[in-house]
Amino acid sequence: MTSLFALCDCNNFYASCERVFDPSLNEKPVVVLSNNDGCVIARSNEAKALGIQMGDPFFQIRNLVEHKQVHAFSSNYVLYGDMSDRVMQTLSQFTPHVEIYSIDECFLDLGDFYDIDLFSYAWEIKRTVTRWTGIPVSLGVAPTKALAKVANKLAKKSAKANGVLVLTEPYHIQKALEATKVEDVWGIGGQYAKFLKKHNIHTALDFTNASENWVRKHMTVVGVRLLKELKGESCLELEEVAPAKKGICTSRSFGTKLTSLKDVKEATASYAAKCAKKLRSQKSCARLVTVFVQTNPFSEHDRQYYNSRTIAMPVATNSDIELIHYATLALKAIFKPNYYYKKSGVIVTEIIPENQIQFDLLDTVDRDKHSSLMKVMDKLTDRFGRSMVQVAAQGLNKNWLLKSDYKSPYYTTRVEEIPTVYIRI
DNA sequence: TCTGGGGTCCTAGGACCC
């Protein structure tokens, strides 16, 4: 039995989302910035043509942005998440078996569709997504996921393909591998690309000619799987149900450098609350909480400091209040005065379903009370926005808030401006 | 002045056990 996959990838996704709601941006250079308006994380084709690279710090291209009238946006993840849902919904019309691989990519299992005209079908998918959502997409179709990735990349690059490429004929597959640089292969990053080139492997085709043992020795079993996939043997299955997360992390750079424990504490408390909310939304609890802090690694004259601390909580939890409590303890253990802090983060691990908590005989926390309080808070924040209500430890001043100077409106989920209510426990 | 955030998997090596 032969397998068949399509990879559908949204073109310049975040930039395209901004365009859907403001068509005057069509054919204009558009970039979307990372949190804190730090660097470029999405570019329209026109912005790419100006030489703007992925990851370029915004301040370094500010001149270009002004001269060439580049439209820059702060990232608006609520909007992008909503548009992503619409795209994925549309794709599910074409096969019951889809894997949402990332916010802007989806694998479709086309299983035994070999007897239909794949090219027409792929085009139909592409046209429908664009018509229903306004987002342009590219499709690659091939017998394995890794080859579908190759096909997708070429579909985007080649003017002739114009966004759709079907790779089922061995000759076409070979030509495609030959045209793909080894560093552009899914699963080969900078380190491996450098290593492979040193061994005279420059294209995906060169790579498929390497021996399995050699690949295993230098690239582990992950490399071997990739090798087989590129040779047409499917090793990576469709994952329709996303496996439960093993860790959840919330971390941010601060809007400015912070020196006081109070400010770092408030920021960290907010990240802890965000982790708790994520846990609740997937109906799980965590037993370990890790906090890290760091100074600005780009700053040459500042003294550098990084540290982290993990605390095992007596009972796994998803309560804002409890998580904030332990995260604050962890922070106090690693915080040192007289440093310029630029970033902190909270990571929760040892995640279990919330109905499988091991209770502690000496537990003093009223878990029912916490749980009903959290339910009320979630209802309020879901309806009125996340700043509607919060635990007081998250602070009032928000000196640490990140920059977001160029945000587009919440087109799909309008949130009214409502004053925050603070809960003190 | 200003440089993102959130994940995954695999391996080697040490600790520990019998």
Next chain:
DNA sequence: TCTGGGGTCCTAGGACCC
């Protein structure tokens, strides 16, 4: 003088993804 060996668990680090 000779000083086992196999298994498991955990962690740190390194690679990758979007």
